[in-house]
Amino acid sequence: MYLVKKIEPIVDNFTEAEQKRLQLIQQIQKMYQTGISIREITRRFQINRQTTKKYLKGDPMILCRTNKRSSLDQHKDFIIRCLTEGKTQSETARLVMDLGCACGNGNVRQYVHSVAVQYQIDVNKYVSSSHETAQSKKTKTDYITRKGIFQYLWLNGDLTLEHYEYLWNKYSILQEIEKCIREFREIFRTKKMPLLYLFIDRYKYSSLKELASFASGLEKDISAVENAVASDLSNAFVEGTNNKVKMVKRTMYGRCSKKLLAAKLMYNPV
16 A cells, blocks of 8 residues: 655555545454454444455455546546646646546546645646746736725725836826816815816716716706805715614514504604
């Protein structure tokens, strides 16, 4: 029986169940040779008498085998050798298919993955012909999510200078969006009405349909927008209370009476 090493494992093509069965058979044969009866062996291992008799004679390496075996087991040693040499799972699967395997590519890839997990092989994830070449092709990926860009534009989040220069030079649309956000905030910071009118005139014909739609919407509801710019008052509290009422109504729908609904919504001063 071969040993399984971490770097260059050599295997006996036994499944995990077969390995456990092999240990059981070896123990049974050893106990029987020391003079322990079949009845006692059956009692200790909680197996039937026929199974015990079957395990008493013969080669344990053969007795532990099961008939339910994959046709890919004959290629297991080859698969392990390929993986330890630095080949990827995809490369290994293609090589197994080239050997004349009758299984589909998906089944072969799944079997290769199971072998790598079973024998704890560090699989290379980069395509190459050798392990050294694969290591040289590994590159560190630097990226930023759309959420990170949004946080920078609207929430004053952090953005590195390298990311900023790369994104703003590659995507010119970000320059217009950033400028639009800054000008819109300036309107409410200074509370100057001319800036509002200039903002609408500038962006309602924007090439970005989203900005054009936003500016057109401001123009259609210009009275309310002017009040929002000029006054510090707002209906935020009223809208928030209305939202709470609707949420209570939805959670109670079909389960409670109007009396209980009124009790939950009624203000109770303490």
